[in-house]
Amino acid sequence: MEEIRDTVSQGRGAARRVRISDLAEALGLTKSTVSRALNDYADIAPETRRRVAEMAAQMGYAPMPYAQAVRTGRVRALGLVLELDAPDRYGPFLADFLGGITQEATLEGWTLTVASSNSREEMEATVTRLLQEHKVDGFILPRTMVEDPRVAFLRAKHVPFVLFGRVGHGKPDPDLSWYDVDGAAAMRAAVARLVGLGHKRIGFVGPPSAYNFAVLRREGYQAGLAEAGIGFDPALEIMEVSDRAGGARAARDLLDLPDPPTAILYATDATALGAYDVARERGLRIGRELSVISYDGIPEGRMVDPPLTSFAVDSRHAGERLAALLIAQLRGADPASLQELVQARLEPGGSDGPPPANP
Amino acid sequence: MEEIRDTVSQGRGAARRVRISDLAEALGLTKSTVSRALNDYADIAPETRRRVAEMAAQMGYAPMPYAQAVRTGRVRALGLVLELDAPDRYGPFLADFLGGITQEATLEGWTLTVASSNSREEMEATVTRLLQEHKVDGFILPRTMVEDPRVAFLRAKHVPFVLFGRVGHGKPDPDLSWYDVDGAAAMRAAVARLVGLGHKRIGFVGPPSAYNFAVLRREGYQAGLAEAGIGFDPALEIMEVSDRAGGARAARDLLDLPDPPTAILYATDATALGAYDVARERGLRIGRELSVISYDGIPEGRMVDPPLTSFAVDSRHAGERLAALLIAQLRGADPASLQELVQARLEPGGSDGPPPANP
DNA sequence: TACGCGACCGAAACCGGTTTCGTAAAGCCG
DNA sequence: CGGCTTTACGAAACCGGTTTCGGTCGCGTA
Incomplete structure (x- = not known):
């Protein structure tokens, strides 16, 4: 192996990386003292600590994480x-x-x-x-x-x-x-918003219940219904839905009920887009004959017509x-x-x- | 700092990580020999190399990259x-x-x-x-x-x-x-496909020309025209377009030309979706009154109606x-x-x- | 004034490897 | 069968840090 390493610096610039021993030498201290000073050990005089920190900054010293790791076991x-x-x-x-x-x-x-x-x-x-x-x-x-x-x-x-x-x-x-x-809070707020608009029958479409967020959002939906004094109808809740096509199927199933919902709350935007497909199929206008609210705030939700009302996460x-x-x-x-x-x-x-x- | 480190293994299991010295000891060799054997040095007997490799596998030895790095400068x-x-x-x-x-x-x-x-x-x-x-x-x-x-x-x-x-x-x-x-080849193929369908005036909408792929795809478009014996009309080429809205603007500009194109080739799917917006605005049917081909193969292209003809990248x-x-x-x-x-x-x-x- | 005790720093071991260097044993050759 | 290479390994230095262990010094106290 050629002697290359960091020594690309043979020509100009790149000033061969400064090691802790260089620092120690420049300060007239040993590397053990410098190391402890940099790591805030108690047995270092405040003045020394200051000098070390200053010189380190001046010389541009930065420890190599993996060299530290050999001893500390931490690689940052x-x-x-x-x-x-x-x-x-x-x-x-x-x-x-x-x-x-x-x-x-x-x-x-x-x-x-x-x-x-x-x-x-x-x-x-x-x-x-x-x-x-x-x-x-x-x-x-x-x-x-x-x-x-x-x-x-x-x-x-x-x-x-x-x-x-x-x-x-x-x-x-x-x-x-x-x-x-807080997906549950968002779902509660969504229900409240829909109830405020006059909806009485609100469906819910959720992701696979193995995911924790799916469960929490469903709980939020049910809590929202309870707060609004609306009874929970299991027929209006469809879980295990994870994509747009699934969201569309769920919408069809809900709309085909004897007493269909006037609004559907989707736990994710991706599935909510399925409702748009169904609306087009059946000549329903989203926001008029069928209301939809969902969650995630994906960019695509802003591009559809009408834009999707959604709870955005950062x-x-x-x-x-x-x-x-x-x-x-x-x-x-x-x-x-x-x-x-x-x-x-x-x-x-x-x-x-x-x-x-x-x- | 407490003596924790890897020694969480005090109870059962977790078998304190095996080091190169453990390997050496088990083999009755020194760690220098073991190290060279593992790194395929020439001065190691084939038989020894084999024994070392075998024992390493058996004991589950794996070197710590950062410990090696202290010497080699490589962290993998x-x-x-x-x-x-x-x-x-x-x-x-x-x-x-x-x-x-x-x-x-x-x-x-x-x-x-x-x-x-x-x-x-x-x-x-x-x-x-x-x-x-x-x-x-x-x-x-x-x-x-x-x-x-x-x-x-x-x-x-x-x-x-x-x-x-x-x-x-x-x-x-x-x-x-x-x-x-090979974006250029894809664009050439797209032009050939459109020409084969009977198109004579084909527009092109490309991304910011600071990007290399944008330039290459434009060249492919122009090469495709040349191969088809169609003259290049600068008015049909719009660059610096990077999103759906921009793609829509470009489509409007092209369609508003005195002699508008019957097909538009987009360098990216994201911008091509803008053509769908314009088609809806103007009552044009994509694939009939206006043909569109683009590039990328984004999932959303499969969801629009009609599905986008696109060159997909893996x-x-x-x-x-x-x-x-x-x-x-x-x-x-x-x-x-x-x-x-x-x-x-x-x-x-x-x-x-x-x-x-x-x- | 002798003693004890912190405060502060240096010396050296250590972490888990790699690489250089030296050398004993084996092989080659005449 | 002795000298000269190779072959194959061991010993030790090294990489860039951290941590342990002492030891010196100054100072308050008896």
């Missing part, structure tokens, strides 16, 4: 395993989500390592490898399930992680870190906060204290309106 | 910087693309580190940090520009990289590694090959030998047909 890297086998493939939010994570991580001097899996087995193998090679210090787990195998798996290995979404239905999740958008913010929560946890914060619930933002479109006068 | 990590300021935000392809990269990288024992930037300055700062911290060994650069600042930047730093797309117009790019889909394959090319380069292959050009796959829809009888 966050892990994210994308699940390629998920039904909706993350939609258009992935770029925002990754942008949020990486921007926040960069701010704190961390990086993001991403991997992917096509099955649960593959996911476990990937996580294991990442851990064994010490490529990451902790994980961000997107799209939680009610019974999430990843949680049990990582817990058993004592690996820090944060969840995007909660687990276990609606139970409090003690000593787990998570960030979630994926970028989610990424930022998840990164921040995980980093905090890795720095020693108590996981149980790292939980955030934010509200979705209503984006009114033209897809909801008063029910038709004579049904 | 690929870098990807997402450009958040790009006009189209990667669309729905990002998950596939990342899936391809990570699956291939995993196969070879590498990982992917992703970062993001909102501007050129931020991109350079991010790359510099990743390099300085030795978090990555090389980069994958998506979405190349005709004059790509990233290429000059990384070249000056002697950092290995591969391009998704070519640079510098259509020139051969010597000593650069790249993977690209983003997952692109990710896989880019990862493979970069890894090969990092292993010492000559960059100039690492260039791949693949063809897009035509997905016929209903958006193209014979021109109307009387224009």
Whole structure:
């Protein structure tokens, strides 16, 4: 192996990377003292600490994370395993989500390592490898399930992680870190909005109930009905729907009921678009003969006619906060204290309106 | 700092990670010999090499990349910087693309580190940090520009990289590694298809010409015209269009010409959807009064009526090959030998047909 | 004035590998 | 059968940091 390494700097510029020993020499100290000064050990004089910090900044010193890792076991890297086998493939939010994570991580001097899996087995193998090679210090787990195998798996290995979404239905999740958008509250608000417009029969179309968010949104729907004093009719609720075609089928089934709903609440925009297809088929006008409200705020919802009334989530913010929560946890914060619930933002479109006068 | 580290294994299971010294001891060799055996040094007896490999497999030994990196400077990590300021935000392809990269990288024992930037300055700062911290060994650069600042930047730093797309117009790019889909060929084929249907006046709508793929696709369009013996009319070509609304504006401009085209070739599906909006506005039927062909193969193109005839690219394959090319380069292959050009796959829809009888 | 105790820093071991260098044993050759 | 190469491995340095362990110094106290 040729003696290249960092020494591309032979010519001009690029000033051969400064090591901690260079710093120590320049200061007339030993590298052990410099190291402790930089890491805020108590047995360093404040004045010395200041001098070291100053010289480090001046010389542009930055430690090499992997050299530190040999001793500390920490690489300052966050892990994210994308699940390629998920039904909706993350939609258009992935770029925002990754942008949020990486921007926040960069701010704190961390990086993001991403991997992917096509099955649960593959996911476990990937996580294991990442851990064994010490490529990451902790994980961000997107799209939680009610019974999430990843949680049990990582817990058993004592690996820090944060969840995007909660687990276990609606139970409090003690000593787990998570960030979630309050889908239940959004669904409640959606029901209230529809009731305010005069609707009495409101359908609900939800995703596979293995996903925690699906369950929470359904609960929000039912809670909304209860608050409005409307009885819950199981015939109006269709679960296990995950794509546009499924959303269309659900709409047909609901509209074919003896006493069909005048409004349908969809748990996701992608499925709500199916209602537009059915409306076209049957000559119904969305927002007039059929009202629709959904959740996610995908760009496509703004492009259809009429625009979809939807509760938008800020994926970028989610990424930022998840990164921040995980980093905090890795720095020693108590996981149980790292939980955030934010509200979705209503984006009114033209897809909801008063029910038709004579049904 | 407590003595935790890997020794969570005090109870059962988790068998304290096996180090190279454990391997050496079990074999009755020194760790230097074991290391050289594992790294295929010439001065190791074949029989010894075999024994070491066998024992390593048996004991489940895997070196820690960062410990190796202290000496070698290599961390077996690929870098990807997402450009958040790009006009189209990667669309729905990002998950596939990342899936391809990570699956291939995993196969070879590498990982992917992703970062993001909102501007050129931020991109350079991010790359510099990743390099300085030795978090990555090389980069994958998506979405190349005709004059790509990233290429000059990384070249000056002697950092290995591969391009998704070519640079510098259509020139051969010597000593650069790249993977690209032959957009020009697709556009030529599209023109031929339209001419075969009877079209004589064919418009073209392209993305910002700073992007290399935009230029190549335009050249393909013009080459297609030439092959068909149709003169090129500059009025029929509109560039710098990057979204659906822009695609709609372009369609209006083209249709408002004194001698309007009967078919429009769009360089991207996202912009082609704008033609559907205009068709609805003006009561034109796509595939009848107006033919449309485009490129990308986004899922939404399959959902519109009629389905969009488009040339689909396989983003997952692109990710896989880019990862493979970069890894090969990092292993010492000559960059100039690492260039791949693949063809897009035509997905016929209903958006193209014979021109109307009387224009 | 002798003693004890913090405060502060240096010396050296250590982390898990890689690479250089030296050398004993085996093979080659006449 | 002895000298000269090879062959194949061990010993030790090294990579860039962190952490442990002492030891010196100044100062308050008896």
